[in-house]
Amino acid sequence: MSKEKMKNADKYGMNRLQESVSPQRKRQRVSEPSLTNEERLLYNLIRSKTNIGISTLEMKRETNLPPTVVNKFLKLLVSKDMVKEVPTIQNKGRKHFMATEFVPSEEITGGHFYSDGNLDKELIDALKKVCVKCISMQRVSTCDGCLEWCKKTGVFTTEVTEKQIKGILETLVLDNEIMQMTSTGYGDFASIPVGKTCYICKNKGVVKGGKKSVDSTSFPCFSCQRMSFCSPDGAVSPATCVYYQKWLDF
Amino acid sequence: MVQQWGIKFAVLLITDHFGKIVANVCEKLLKQGPLTLDLLVRYTELSTVHVKNSLLVLIQHNCVQPFHFQGVTIDESKVKTQYLVLFDNILHRARFPKFMEIVSEELGDKCAQIFKGLLHNGRLNLKQMVDRASQEKAEAEDTVRESLCKLLMARYVERCPIPEVSIVEEVDDKKKRGSKAAKEFKAPVTTEDRVREAATHGDTARFSLTADTGYNSDEETKPSDISVAENVAKEESTLWRANFEEFIRYLRDKALIENVRARMDDGAATVLRAILEATRNKEKQVKIEKSVPLPLDTIFTEVMKTENGRTMTMDRVKASLVQLGCSNQMLYEYIIDLEHIIHWARNEEVESIVLKRYGRDAYRMFRYLSKAKQFCPTDKIADDTLVEKKEAPKLLFKLWKENYLQMEKVTVTLSAGNTGKLSTIYMWQVNQPLLWEHVLDELYHGALNLKLRIAFEQETNEEILNIPKKKINDSEPLRKKHRRLQNVILLLGSSLIKLDDTIMLFNDF
Numbered sequence: 001m002s003k004e005k006m007k008n009a010d011k012y013g014m015n016r017l018q019e020s021v022s023p024q025r026k027r028q029r030v031s032e033p034s035l036t037n038e039e040r041l042l043y044n045l046i047r048s049k050t051n052i053g054i055s056t057l058e059m060k061r062e063t064n065l066p067p068t069v070v071n072k073f074l075k076l077l078v079s080k081d082m083v084k085e086v087p088t089i090q091n092k093g094r095k096h097f098m099a100t101e102f103v104p105s106e107e108i109t110g111g112h113f114y115s116d117g118n119l120d121k122e123l124i125d126a127l128k129k130v131c132v133k134c135i136s137m138q139r140v141s142t143c144d145g146c147l148e149w150c151k152k153t154g155v156f157t158t159e160v161t162e163k164q165i166k167g168i169l170e171t172l173v174l175d176n177e178i179m180q181m182t183s184t185g186y187g188d189f190a191s192i193p194v195g196k197t198c199y200i201c202k203n204k205g206v207v208k209g210g211k212k213s214v215d216s217t218s219f220p221c222f223s224c225q226r227m228s229f230c231s232p233d234g235a236v237s238p239a240t241c242v243y244y245q246k247w248l249d250f
Numbered sequence: 251m252v253q254q255w256g257i258k259f260a261v262l263l264i265t266d267h268f269g270k271i272v273a274n275v276c277e278k279l280l281k282q283g284p285l286t287l288d289l290l291v292r293y294t295e296l297s298t299v300h301v302k303n304s305l306l307v308l309i310q311h312n313c314v315q316p317f318h319f320q321g322v323t324i325d326e327s328k329v330k331t332q333y334l335v336l337f338d339n340i341l342h343r344a345r346f347p348k349f350m351e352i353v354s355e356e357l358g359d360k361c362a363q364i365f366k367g368l369l370h371n372g373r374l375n376l377k378q379m380v381d382r383a384s385q386e387k388a389e390a391e392d393t394v395r396e397s398l399c400k401l402l403m404a405r406y407v408e409r410c411p412i413p414e415v416s417i418v419e420e421v422d423d424k425k426k427r428g429s430k431a432a433k434e435f436k437a438p439v440t441t442e443d444r445v446r447e448a449a450t451h452g453d454t455a456r457f458s459l460t461a462d463t464g465y466n467s468d469e470e471t472k473p474s475d476i477s478v479a480e481n482v483a484k485e486e487s488t489l490w491r492a493n494f495e496e497f498i499r500y501l502r503d504k505a506l507i508e509n510v511r512a513r514m515d516d517g518a519a520t521v522l523r524a525i526l527e528a529t530r531n532k533e534k535q536v537k538i539e540k541s542v543p544l545p546l547d548t549i550f551t552e553v554m555k556t557e558n559g560r561t562m563t564m565d566r567v568k569a570s571l572v573q574l575g576c577s578n579q580m581l582y583e584y585i586i587d588l589e590h591i592i593h594w595a596r597n598e599e600v601e602s603i604v605l606k607r608y609g610r611d612a613y614r615m616f617r618y619l620s621k622a623k624q625f626c627p628t629d630k631i632a633d634d635t636l637v638e639k640k641e642a643p644k645l646l647f648k649l650w651k652e653n654y655l656q657m658e659k660v661t662v663t664l665s666a667g668n669t670g671k672l673s674t675i676y677m678w679q680v681n682q683p684l685l686w687e688h689v690l691d692e693l694y695h696g697a698l699n700l701k702l703r704i705a706f707e708q709e710t711n712e713e714i715l716n717i718p719k720k721k722i723n724d725s726e727p728l729r730k731k732h733r734r735l736q737n738v739i740l741l742l743g744s745s746l747i748k749l750d751d752t753i754m755l756f757n758d759f
Contacts, residue, residue, distance in 0.1 A: 119638045171636050174614040174621075176601075219745045221696040223606035228652065230699070232258075238699040239706040248707075248738045 038065065042073050046083055046097055051105040053086055053098035113164070126155065127168045128177075135178055136201045140188045143169060143197070169199055177202060220247050252280060252337050253691035259698040260340040266701075267343060268307055271296065275304040276313065279335035284317070284441060286330045305333055311372035312339050312410075312491055317445045320416040331414060334445050338758065342494045344697075344750060349497045353406055361397045365406065365492065373410050373489040376459075395459070398490065402457045408493035409456050411449035417441075499530075502759045505751070506588060509595045514573050520559045521570040524552035525586060537759065543583035546571075592759050593682070599752055600689050604654065611637045612645045616654065616680065625658055625677035646678055653688045656681045690756040697753060700746045704739060711735045 035043060045062055046054055054062075060070050074097065077083040081100055088096045088108045098104060113120050127150065134149035135141045141149070147165045150156060172178045178199045183192040192198050220243035221227060230236040238244060252260070257280045265273040278293045279285060285293070290301050308314035316331050342349075346369050354362035367382045368374055374382070380394045401407040450456065503526045511519035528549075529542035544552075550567055553559035562570075576584045597620060605613040614635045619626060632642035649655045658677045708715065714722075714731050722728045 113636055119636065121638075124636055167634075167636065170634065171614060174617045174635055175610065176617070219696070219700075219749065221699055222603045222692075225607055227692060227695065230695070232698075232702055238703040241699075241703075244699075244703055248703075248741065250734045250737050 038069065039073050039076060041065075042070065043077055043082060043099070046077075047099040047101075049098070051098065051102040051108075053088070053096050053102075053104065053108060055088075055094045055096050057094060059097075113167070123156075123158075124168065124171075127160070127164065128172060128175075130155065131165065131168050131172060132177055132201065135199050140181070140183075140192065140198050140200045142192060142199070146199075173199070218247060220244055253687065253694065255691045255694035255698060256337065257281060259694045259701070260337060262698060262701055263340055263343055264308075264313070268304075268311075271300055272304040272307050275301055276308060276335060276340070279314065279333060280337065284332040284334040286332050288330075290333065308333075308335070311343075312336065313343075315411065315445055315449055316414045317448070318414065318416050320418050334442060336442070336446075339494060341753070341757070342497075344746070345497070345754075348501070348747070348750075349406075349492065349494075352497060352500060353401070357397075357400050357404060357406075360393065361401050364394060364397045365401060368407060368490060368492050373491045375486050375489050377486055379490075399459055402459055405457055405493055405496040407457075407490050409451050409458075410489040410491050411446075411451065415445060415448040417444050417448050498754070498758045501751075501754060502592075503530075505595065505755060505759060506591050509591055510574065513594070514570075516558060517562060517566055518570040518573045520556055520562065521549065521553055521567055522574060522586065524556055524559060525549055525584075527556075528552045539587070539589040541586040541588055543585050545583050549584060592755065595755055596686055596689075597682075599755065600654075600685060603689065603692075604649070608645060608648060611635070611641060612649060615642065615645060616649065619655065619678055620680040620682070623680075625656075625679045627660075628676050628678065631678065643676065646676070650678070654685060655679065656684070686756055690753070693749060693753045693756060697746060697749050700742055700749065704742045704746075707735065707738050707742070 041063060042059065042065070045059060056070060056074065059065075059074075060067055063070065065073075074083065078085065078097075083097050084100050086096050086098050086104045086108060088094075096108070098108075113124055115123075130150050130153055131146045134146050138145065143162065143166050146169065147160065147162055150160045150165065169178070169180075173180050178201055181189075181198055181200055183189040183194055183196045183198050188200070189198065220241070221230075224230070224243055226236050230238070230241070232238070257277065260280060261273050261277045264276045274294050274296065275290060278290060282289075282293065287298070287301065287305070290305075291298050294301060296304075305314060309316065313336055315334050315336055317334060318329050318331050320329070349369070350362060350366060353365045363383065363386070364379055367379055371378070376395065376398065379398065380391045383394050398407065503523075506526065507519050507523050510522050525541055525544060528544060532542045546568070549571070550564060553562055553567055559567075571584055571586075574586050575590065576586055601613060601617060601620075604616045608616075615631050615637060618631060618635050628643050628646060629639065631637070631646070632639045635642075637645070646655060646657075650657045656679045658679075660675045660677055661672055662675055663672055711731070714728070714735055717728065717732075722732050
């Protein structure tokens with residue numbers, strides 16, 4: 001496949017697997033260092049797993065080679081830069097390998113918000129803050145609006161994608177921080193086309209009419225994880241409860 | 251069936267009010283269902299006199315309703331009176347201060363005094379009410395009669411139900427009942443509902459002081475019009491009691507309005523209030539799902555009658571109706587889905603418990619599942635809620651263990667890359683009706699804990715409570731201790747009242 005063709009494939013969104021397999025395999029073959037039969041067997045197995053990769057345990061099972069041999073060849077392949085170790089979110093303890101030509105799939109990395117197999121909580125929190133700020137400043141905003149805002153702030157070193165913002169907005173709805181609405185085109189929604197999904201902030205602190213709820217008291221039982229052990233004559237009881245003691249300490 | 255903590259809470263209330271013997275009888279009735287006198291004597295291991303007296307107390311205070319089954323064949327042994335405990339009425343005993351407040355706010359002190367007498371004594375006839383009133387102040391009989399009329403008109407007081415009702419026994423064969431129910435898809439009517447319904451008088455008799463003589467409290471009747479002499483005998487035999495149903499309806503309406511106000515705005519709350527006000531006496535039960543249909547004009551007129559609604563335009567009212575989820579009906583009548591508001595409020599309470607007890611990640615996953623309304627696999631939940639994949643199953647298991655979630659294991663064969671390995675996937679779901687039952691039981695548990703703690707505080711600080719006030723004021727440490735105790739009891743008491751609002755939301759509304 002020529003370079004021109006490759007570009008086209010990219011443009012038309014050919015799947016990542018296809019993109020990466022065929023062109024790069026060629027390049028690899030040109031500069032492929034000489035391998036022994038066993039090394040080749042192992043290398044082919046790893047490469048056949050494409051962007052999903054394979055753990056050492058599975059390699060041992062599939063090649064029927066003794067563990068020491070597998071480990072030795074793996075080291076060799078890594079030193080020749082033909083195979084790389086990748087972090088996975090599923091079995092963090094186990095070593096996972098993949099041919100260098102592939103980019104790890106989402107199944108392995110965990111998706112947009114994962115770095116090195118861990119959930120990037122800092123990134124998520126930062127994005128959440130920026131999105132909430134964007135919505136509260138503009139009163140109402142869409143996914144695109146938030147994306148634009150994030151890019152403008154220049155806080156993020158890595159590129160923020162639309163998919164990420166969408167995920168963040170969805171979790172903010174679940175956090176009960178913002179509300180998803182459909183634009184009516186009137187009032188606050190005037191700047192947004194009718195029928196488009198948009199988000200508004202929940203007006204916190206405005207408790208009109210003083211609705212009573214369990215939440216508004218610091219009554220300890222509903223934040224207590226020992227409730228199922230608690231009974232009048234049990235080991236945990238309201239008379240001996242430490243949380244009650246704390247609550248009623250005037 | 252009442253849950254275990256509900257029973258414990260009810261028994262504690264009865265113990266507080268009537269002592270251990272009555273509570274013992276009550277507990278057996280709550281645990282076993284309707285029982286005859288003989289069986290009660292056997293289960294409670296008390297003397298017949300004790301059980302009889304306890305039952306009399308419970309009946310006088312509207313916590314027990316006697317009934318008997320009327321079989322097709324008249325069999326002597328079958329026509330034995332059974333005693334059915336009314337769990338809700340026991341819980342209402344903790345709400346008396348709330349009911350009193352409503353009456354004195356709406357109808358004034360004189361009515362409140364009469365009503366207080368009814369709450370204290372359970373049931374009274376007119377003569378007893380007059381006697382009570384004249385003990386405190388020399389009240390004329392007419393004034394008492396007038397107040398009672400007002401209370402009846404507002405439906406806060408009702409004629410006592412029929413002393414012993416007979417209901418037709420349903421076919422005991424459970425299999426037959428099951429197949430019948432399956433055919434008709436009808437919610438099973440409990441014995442309690444049937445007995446209650448059978449015992450209640452018709453609306454006219456129920457809320458009329460002089461129903462038998464053709465007078466009706468809904469009509470304008472002057473007390474002087476009633477010929478007392480004719481009715482003395484009847485009046486003495488007619489007993490009155492507080493109508494808890496009306497109070498619960500009042501509190502439900504209030505809760506609905508406040509929820510709408512918090513969730514939407516004042517306009518929507520005003521419109522809802524006007525609609526509920528207009529249809530108040532048309533509702534038969536407390537737990538109605540949808541408001542009575544009303545045409546727009548009527549709604550608008552009702553809104554205009556309220557203080558906040560006077561400034562609202564027709565368009566504003568219409569917008570509020572849309573906000574309340576009213577799609578314009580074919581018949582140009584508007585119906586509001588009240589059940590939806592109640593369910594929303596319940597969800598919010600449950601979510602707030604999840605947030606406080608299990609943290610924000612669990613809260614997000616829980617909200618995700620209650621929105622999804624179907625079984626979801628662990629990984630998908632973790633992905634969509636941005637919870638660490640290792641943490642997610644731990645939190646979900648915790649929630650499942652405490653009955654907040656339902657879980658199903660699914661065994662699947664993995665393909666692609668993995669060689670036909672069997673793998674177990676855990677699927678999670680929020681089952682609202684089951685969950686609400688569980689939360690209600692936890693609420694009872696919480697209320698019981700509060701009550702027990704109040705008792706504990708009073709018991710351990712008995713000596714401070716018994717010291718005369720003058721002595722307390724003289725010594726600084728004593729005064730401090732006394733103030734602390736007062737604060738503690740106040741805080742516990744007010745928490746119990748707030749908690750009771752939530753209990754009503756799950757049990758009565």
